[in-house]
Amino acid sequence: MGGQIILSHGSDSGPDATKVSVLAAFAESLGWTTQRPDYREEDRRGYAGSIDPRVARLIAAVDMLDRPPVLVGSSMGSFVSGLASLQRPVAGLFLLATPSDIPGYRQAFDLRAGVPTLLYHGWQDDICPPEGVLAFAQRKRLPLVVVDDDHRLSASVDHIVGQFRLFLETVAASA
Template identity: 55%
Template sequence: MRGHVILSHGTGSGPQATKVSVLADTAEALGYSTERPDYRDCDALGEAASVAPRVARLVERIHAAPQPPILVGSSMGAFVSGLASLQAPCRALFLMALPVGLPGAEPQFDMARDVPSMLIHGFADELCPADAALAFADRVGMPALLVADGHRLSDHVATIDHQFRLFLEHLSA
């Protein structure tokens, strides 16, 4: 096994969501084990109130992993992946449609800075402004790919999958 990948879905989605399912398949094809925690019960608490229980669940999964995992997240899944990386060791972060702030939620977004990372974001993201996500990526030196898409990134699943494959191959080199 090359490593372990934990894929976190966004609010209003689930562990079988398209992006996390495609990326899980890619990771498994490359020899990684994967898991996709289900956060839908946390999401029922409301956006801001779901952050702490989501982070706690992810930190628990990180500690249970066979080795420091690669954290993958979309939207709220990206937000909590970054926060969890500050509380438990991870090998890398692959983030999509990143909200850098959530109304009423504390803390605001941050992440481990000592691991490989990548951001993919849509410049027409109607929920998480691209400018804020790209400014954060620039501030921490995180590579970013900006695509012509909205928040769901549904027109670029193949592009995201290709970038994820390259990201994993680079980690394994």
């Protein structure tokens, strides 16, 4: 197994956040190369104001690679990963606690059709209520794992890693 992965953290977080750090370490143990852009400067512009600069930074990272990467995101990182996939080919999308829209931003969450995708969300998420991602997953016919957890998904990290392993195996097999 192997390939390239870009992991995008959520707002009010950083590249050393728990979930992206755990997933990066796990992927590296399987032979994947990872990078974690630091979006904290962009996040100072506020939620809606950070999206375009975050997408631009993520696209620049994708453009530096020799093949399409897997994009992994948490919350705002999921939102921008999906939008980036509309502009550049990606090998897969593994998205956690995805907001269906960002108040004040011009478009709702979306992603490139046909890209292997797994959405993972908490039933108790009060920041990105699950109804939005449920409707999106149903409309796009995407796999969605919903667990009894909140926005941070702290109680589900081990389960997330297990799902990530399965997802990476699927992506690697289709490459």
